[in-house]
Amino acid sequence: MAKDVRVLEIFFSEASATFSAGGEVSGGVVIVTNSDIKAKAIKLNIHGLARCHWDEKRAYTKGSASTLSHKDAEIYMDETIILCRPDGHLPSGKHTHRFKVRLPPFAPASFDGQFGRVQYWAKVVIERPFGKDNIEAVKAFNVKGILDLNADPDAKKAAENAGETTPGLFCFKSGRISASLSVDRRSTAPGLSVPFTAIIKNESGARVKSARIILSQQVIYKADKQTRRHSTPLKGVSRNKEIGAGTESWVGEITDIPPVVPSHLGAGCKFIDVRYILTLIVVPKGPGKELEVPLEIVIGTVPVRRPSSVGPQLTVRGAIARASAGHLDVNDLREAVFRADKPKN
Known part of the structure; x- marks a missing residue:
C-alpha cells in the first residue's frame, strides 16, 4: 500500500x-x-x-x-x-x-x-x-445458495434401494444376505432429521455382525472432461446386534442434519456437484465383503412445508353466492355468519 x-x-x-x-x-x-x-x-x-x-x-x-x-x-x-x-x-x-x-x-x-x-x-x-x-x-x-424443496415435485416422494452379497470365500460361499434402505421422503434440511427403514434378510450360513447408517457428502469434480470424487462422512448411527437366519427390520433416524451447503450447491455448478448419500452398511461375521446400499437424498435450504389441516373458510358473501347458484346449505351460511360476528382480538 x-x-x-x-x-x-x-x-x-x-x-x-x-x-x-x-x-x-x-x-x-x-x-x-x-x-x-x-x-x-x-x-x-x-x-x-x-x-x-x-x-x-x-x-x-x-x-x-x-x-x-x-x-x-x-x-x-x-x-x-x-x-x-x-x-x-x-x-x-x-x-x-x-x-x-x-x-x-x-x-x-x-x-x-x-x-x-x-x-x-x-x-x-x-x-x-x-x-x-x-x-x-x-x-x-x-x-x-438457495434450494427450495417445495419447488421440487420429487422432494416429497419416497425413495428406496436394495442390494445383496454372498458372504464367505470362493467355494465356501453359502447363501446370501440382502438388504433394503428406504425413506418416506427423499429430502430434508439442516437442523431436521432423516427417518429411515432398513430391512436385512439373512439367508446365508453366516451371522450378521452389525449394521450402520452413514450420511455422507459426496463431491464430484470435473475438469478437462475428467472427474474426481471425494466423500466425507457427516453423521451416522449403528446397530451392534448380531442377526442370524431370518429377516430383521430397523427403523431409526439420522437426527439434526448439520449446516451443510445445499445439494448441487443450490443452483448447480458446471464443475462441482455436491450430493448427499445415505448408506446402509451390513457387516457379515467372518470373512466376506460388507454390503453397502446407497440412497441419495436432497438437502435444501427451505424444507418441505406440511399441508395445512385447515381447509378454506366460506365467507358470508361466498355463502350467499352459493345460495344464488342453487347450492344453498344452511350450515354453510350459519357458520359464515358466526365467523363474521365473532369479535376480533
Missing part, C-alpha cells in the same frame, strides 16, 4: 459476510489518507467463480511431463461499480463510500473442497494516473 494511504478496507453490512443468492451484497469502503493523493477513480469489483484443479501422475515418457494437470473454471459474477471520481486528487482524511450490488439469483453456494472451490470476493481499487501504481484491497464474502 502507498505510504500516503494509511487505511484501505472493505467492510460488509453482515458481520458473517454471508449473503443469499438473489439478494444484495452491501457494505462500504473506508479510505484514510495522510495527505492529498492523485486519483482518477475509486472502483469496486465484485467477483464470483468456480474453479477445479488436480494433478494426475502418469507413466514417464521421454519428452513429456510426469504429471498431467487438470483445471477448469466458470465465472458467475464480474461486476464493476464506480464509487467515486475525485477531481484529479483525493483529499487527506477519512473517506467512506457505501455500496450495494445484486447477486445473481442462481449463484451457487460458496464451497471449499478437496479439488475445487466456489469463491466470491470484493476488490476496491484506487485508480491512479499514468505512471502511478493503483492501490488495491480485497475481501472475501460467502454466498448462501
Whole structure:
C-alpha cells in the first residue's frame, strides 16, 4: 500500500459476510489518507467463480511431463461499480463510500473442497494516473445458495434401494444376505432429521455382525472432461446386534442434519456437484465383503412445508353466492355468519 494511504478496507453490512443468492451484497469502503493523493477513480469489483484443479501422475515418457494437470473454471459474477471520481486528487482524511450490488439469483453456494472451490470476493481499487501504481484491497464474502424443496415435485416422494452379497470365500460361499434402505421422503434440511427403514434378510450360513447408517457428502469434480470424487462422512448411527437366519427390520433416524451447503450447491455448478448419500452398511461375521446400499437424498435450504389441516373458510358473501347458484346449505351460511360476528382480538 502507498505510504500516503494509511487505511484501505472493505467492510460488509453482515458481520458473517454471508449473503443469499438473489439478494444484495452491501457494505462500504473506508479510505484514510495522510495527505492529498492523485486519483482518477475509486472502483469496486465484485467477483464470483468456480474453479477445479488436480494433478494426475502418469507413466514417464521421454519428452513429456510426469504429471498431467487438470483445471477448469466458470465465472458467475464480474461486476464493476464506480464509487467515486475525485477531481484529479483525493483529499487527506477519512473517506467512506457505501455500496450495494445484486447477486445473481442462481449463484451457487460458496464451497471449499478437496479439488475445487466456489469463491466470491470484493476488490476496491484506487485508480491512479499514468505512471502511478493503483492501490488495491480485497475481501472475501460467502454466498448462501438457495434450494427450495417445495419447488421440487420429487422432494416429497419416497425413495428406496436394495442390494445383496454372498458372504464367505470362493467355494465356501453359502447363501446370501440382502438388504433394503428406504425413506418416506427423499429430502430434508439442516437442523431436521432423516427417518429411515432398513430391512436385512439373512439367508446365508453366516451371522450378521452389525449394521450402520452413514450420511455422507459426496463431491464430484470435473475438469478437462475428467472427474474426481471425494466423500466425507457427516453423521451416522449403528446397530451392534448380531442377526442370524431370518429377516430383521430397523427403523431409526439420522437426527439434526448439520449446516451443510445445499445439494448441487443450490443452483448447480458446471464443475462441482455436491450430493448427499445415505448408506446402509451390513457387516457379515467372518470373512466376506460388507454390503453397502446407497440412497441419495436432497438437502435444501427451505424444507418441505406440511399441508395445512385447515381447509378454506366460506365467507358470508361466498355463502350467499352459493345460495344464488342453487347450492344453498344452511350450515354453510350459519357458520359464515358466526365467523363474521365473532369479535376480533
